[in-house]
Amino acid sequence: MRKKCTALILLLSILLPALASCGHLPVPDEDALFRQFTLDLFRQEVSADTITLHYTVQEPESYGIQDTPASLGSFSTDTAVSAASIENCLSLLQDFRYRKLSPENQLTFDVLKSYLKTALLGAPYTLYEEPLSPLTGIQSQLPILLCEFSFDTPEDVDTYLSLLEEMPSYFTSLISFEQAKADAGLFMSSRNAQDIIDECAAFTALGDSHYLFSSFISRLEGLSDLPPVQKEACISQHRDLIYDCVFPAYNRLAAAIAALKDTGTNDGGLCYYPDGKRYYEYIVKRDTGSARTVPQLQNLTRRQMAEDLSAMQSVAPLSGEDSSFALADSSPEAILADLKEKTAGSFPSLPEVTTEIKFVQEEMAEYVSPAFYMVPPVDNSQENVIYINRGHLPDDLTLFTTLAHEGYPGHLYQNVYYASTDPDPIRSLLSFGGYTEGWATYVEMLSYYFTGIDEDRALLEQKNASLILGLYALADMGIHYDGWSLTETVSFFRSFGITDIETIREIYDLIIGDPGNYLKYYIGYVEFLELKKTAVKEWGEDFSQKRFHRAVLDTGPAPFEIVEKAVKEKK
Incomplete structure (x- = not known):
């Protein structure tokens, strides 16, 4: 399973730089304007929370990103703000003259436009989303992301410790979101609620043997810029934060879910919710x-x-003899x-x-x-x-x-x-x-x-x-x-x-x-099989496995309509 902390969710208005404000200056071409637009958008979104920033770029300064405060982000229930943000970004995107863009930028335009249009469809359903899904929810992902938070500099250690301090407020925001879901009649099933409660209990029950402790020490040992005495101080501070902030946050989450456990109105599929289908x-x-x-x-x-x-x-x-396999x-x-x-x-x-x-x-x-x-x-x-x-x-x-x-x-x-x-x-x-x-x-x-x-x-x-x-x-x-x-x-x-x-x-x-x-x-797998059939049909004798794989890999993650278009253009 591919892990990524967040996707592009709330898109705020971005004003393009007035690069051509003076008449005597050369007018930048459409590609330059477009790349500036996507760079500004990238800077804004990747800086929304520290986990996303840390996992997306190793050197934020090279992207013009500096002095971002440590934050885990928060949960919003305001569907109107979400929709308006996406609409604003779409409007700015569609101001570009598509035919003036390079093929690479046209592809980025197509992918971003499709992403935003799909996100706009989901804007009214913010409270239908479930951040505490089994296996892939925040309660499972966040500890792994914290364990893998790399320490390249002493400042990274400080940032990591600050994130642990943020856990109580972050989980308070999460609990408020779940309470809003319950108020709207959209809370999870009682069985799934119990699974989340059990998972939180298992997480805190690890105590001193918790992997957060061992992973922290391991990462500190690899940081030569930090003197031994400071490392010991960090280890002590880390232990205090786990017991004072992290474990209590999970306990509070478990208690909140337990209190809401029987408020769910639907133990069946989404189609039983209003507008669920x-x-x-x-x-x-x-x-x-x-x-x-x-x-x-x-x-x-x-x-x-x-x-x-x-x-x-x-x-x-x-046969029974055929069923064994050993490497x-x-x-x-x-x-x-x-x-x-x-x-x-x-x-x-x-x-x-x-x-x-x-x-x-x-x-x-x-x-x-x-x-x-x-x-x-x-x-x-x-x-x-x-x-x-x-x-x-x-x-x-x-x-x-x-x-x-x-x-x-x-x-x-x-x-x-x-x-x-x-x-x-x-x-x-x-x-x-x-x-x-x-x-x-x-x-x-x-x-x-x-x-x-x-x-x-x-x-x-x-x-x-x-x-x-x-x-x-x-x-x-x-x-x-x-x-x-x-x-x-x-x-x-x-x-x-x-x-x-x-x-x-x-x-x-x-x-x-x-x-x-x-x-x-x-469905993703079968769509790739369908794409391969399309490539065989379009390319004929020029088809090869390597050529097909290169075509879809060069396109990169995108909706399959866009990938199919790229495959056909490779003819």
């Missing part, structure tokens, strides 16, 4: 990047599942090196980078995704980190394909490659989950054929993995768009041979708590 349509558009309607996506999913089933039926079923070297580092070598012929080459593998603390394994990639700053993509949750990776085959998803040629590869094209910085703040997770899932499926296992076995494993994701996608749309109950969801999975009630209940709760999440992976 329209909100779900917005989520699907935002999270998949697909222009298709929900019914069209349901048909696309069923068609792909039928193709997968047909392919599975074309080969002999696995000669199952270390993550060895697997990544193997993947990098085996995929080189089908993917464009990358600059050399370093990759550090870290493991999720065992006590938190239940509440964290199976693995995730930490997106590096736009001005330093050489240092990369992948987290592995060993509690969710039961065998070598799962580990291999998961590292393909997170590493080569998945998230790490895609991010490093795109950074090497030197894109407009604003593109780094525009989140397109369908592209990023779709790409990672697409290459994860390809990775089954790089494992070295028998070709028929690889096909069966890959198609089975694709089918399971397709089932989750159909269930997501069925629950939130068609209003499936738990009973109907059980019947659906049983029709595909999945009969364990507790497993289905867990899937149902995850889908209820994080609408559209599975669609990012599956």
Whole structure:
């Protein structure tokens, strides 16, 4: 799972510099004006909170960003301000003369315009959003982001400690947001509320063995500019802040959620909320990047599942002897090196980078995704980190394909490659989950054929993995768009041979708590398959895997309509 703290949410008016205010000065061309506009927008948005700034740029000064106060941000319920901000930015964007822009800037224009128009659709639904979703919510993400907050200078340590001091006020803002949701009849289901309460309790129960302590000491040790006596003082201050600010903030959040636990009016899909079906349509558009309607996506999913089933039926079923798989070297580092070598012929080459593998603390394994990639700053993509949750990776085959998803040629590869094209910085703040997770899932499926296992076995494993994701996608749309109950969801999975009630209940709760999440992976993946069909048709004999991959990677994260246009123009 690709981690990024925030996307571009509230866009304030930006006045273009009066570069041509004096008649005797040369009038800047449209490209220069446009790049100034996107740079101003980037500076404003990336400075909105310290986590976003720190994770997006390593050297803010090189972007003209200085003296930003330490802040975790806050939560707003003002839909009118949100809508007005987006409309203002759209108006400024559309003032540019599109045909006067370079092809690169036209692409940035198209992507930004699409992003803003989609964001405008979601502006009325601010209180429908859920920042405390299972696995991917703030309560899970923020500790990891704090653990990975790099210490390049002593000032970074001061900033980090200031952020810990901000935790009580930040969580107060979060609690106020959840209370506003409850007042509007939009609070989460009681089961999901209990999951959040349990997760907060597990977080604080770690006490002195908490990973925030060990990670802080480890980062301090790597900072040579800080004398030992100051390091000891920082460690003492850090301990006080964890016990005085961080743990109490989580305890307050748990207590607030417990008080609101039974205020939810809906334990079912989004379609049971007022205007909930329209909100779900917005989520699907935002999270998949697909222009298709929900019914069209349901048909696309069923068609792909039928193709997968047909392919599975074309080969002999696995025997018991065929079902085992063991790697000669199952270390993550060895697997990544193997993947990098085996995929080189089908993917464009990358600059050399370093990759550090870290493991999720065992006590938190239940509440964290199976693995995730930490997106590096736009001005330093050489240092990369992948987290592995060993509690969710039961065998070598799962580990291999998961590292393909997170590493080569998945998230790490895609991010490093795109950074090497030197894109407009604003593109780094525009989140397109369908592209990023779709790409990672697409290459994860390809990775089954790089494992070295028998070709028929690889096909069966890959198609089975694709089918399971397709089932989750159909269930997501069925629950939130068609209003499936738990009973109907059980019947659906049983029709595909999945009969364990507790497993289905867990899937149902995850889908209820994080609408559209599975669609990012599956619909994004299938849209890449559809793009490949388009490329084969358009390019004919000139088609190659490497050429196709280069075309979509050069375009970068974007809605699939824009990626398709770019592919067709590569003819």
